[in-house]
Amino acid sequence: MVFTEADIHARVVELGREISDSYPDGDLLVLGLLKGSFIFVSDLVRAVSRPLQVDFLVVSSYGMETVSSGNVRLVYDPETELEGKHILLVEDIVDTGRTLARVIDLLGERRPKSIEVCALLDKHIRTFLPHRPKFVGFDAPHEFLVGYGLDHAENFRHLPYVASLQ
Ligand code: IMP
Ligand code: MG
Numbered sequence: 001m002v003f004t005e006a007d008i009h010a011r012v013v014e015l016g017r018e019i020s021d022s023y024p025d026g027d028l029l030v031l032g033l034l035k036g037s038f039i040f041v042s043d044l045v046r047a048v049s050r051p052l053q054v055d056f057l058v059v060s061s062y063g064m065e066t067v068s069s070g071n072v073r074l075v076y077d078p079e080t081e082l083e084g085k086h087i088l089l090v091e092d093i094v095d096t097g098r099t100l101a102r103v104i105d106l107l108g109e110r111r112p113k114s115i116e117v118c119a120l121l122d123k124h125i126r127t128f129l130p131h132r133p134k135f136v137g138f139d140a141p142h143e144f145l146v147g148y149g150l151d152h153a154e155n156f157r158h159l160p161y162v163a164s165l166q
Contacts, residue, residue, distance in 0.1 A: 003138055003162040008120075008148060011137045012040070015118065016047020018135055019088065026113060027085040028052040031078065033059055033103070035157065036092030039149040040120045040137075044090060055080045057089075059099055072102040082110040092149050093121040093140060097129025104131075121145065121162070 030048075032041035034056045045054055058075040087107060091100060094117070104115055117133035121140035126132070143166070146152050147159030156165075 001161055001163045002141065002143075002145060003148075005160045008137070008161065009043075012043045013047050015135055015137060016044060016049070019044075019118065020049045022134075023050060023086055028088060029080060029082065029085045029112075030054045030088045030090060031107075032056045032090045033092070033099070036149045036151065037090045037120075039157070040092060041090050044118070052088075053080065057103065059103060072099050074103070074106060082107060082112045085112050087112045087115045088135075089115065089117045091117060091119045091133075093123065093145065094119045094129065094133060095123050095125055097126035100133075101128045101130065120148070121150075 028050065030041065030045055030052050032038065032054070035058075041054065041056075045052065055078040057078060060073045060075050089100065089103060089107075094100060100117055107115060116135070117131075118135035119133045120137040122133060122136045122138075123140045123142055125142070141164070143164045144152065145162050146156035146165050147162045149157050150162065151157045152165055
């Protein structure tokens with residue numbers, strides 16, 4: 001096992017505090033990238049003590065593979081207005097950063113006040129990401145991880161901890 005349920009809970013509470021403290025006044029929209037972030041978002045927003053809104057984006061990247069294909073598609077696009085809002089993109093794990101780089105490009109066109117990233121896990125590869133995620137839960141090993149929202153071919157998302165697939 002890599003990160004236990006207790007490790008994750010403690011870190012999510014800290015992240016919630018960091019997010020609460022670091023945003024100035026103004027609208028904050030937490031945008032979770034589905035499906036991987038669904039559990040993380042629901043725990044994270046409950047640890048944030050400032051007003052916010054929540055929406056989700058569906059991005060398709062890996063398909064059934066365990067390596068990044070580079071085919072990033074927006075499958076669901078939020079109807080929420082982004083203009084003038086602080087956008088916090090929530091991602092389960094940053095690997096190559098391809099998915100986020102593409103999403104940040106697309107959303108940037110809608111003139112938000114800011115776009116930052118909160119990732120539960122960061123593999124520190126990020127070849128494709130121009131900016132580092134502002135909030136990171138844990139540095140991740142270069143292994144394929146599952147649980148707490150992360151899947152392998154849609155399995156294991158429900159595990160309350162994060163583990164290596166092996
Ligand atoms: P990137 O575009 O290469 O950064 O890939 C990011 C996306 O790939 C994440 O949103 C995950 O859905 C998926 N991903 C990357 N690494 C892993 C992993 O170790 N386990 C499960 N999914 C992963
Ligand atoms: Mg995934």
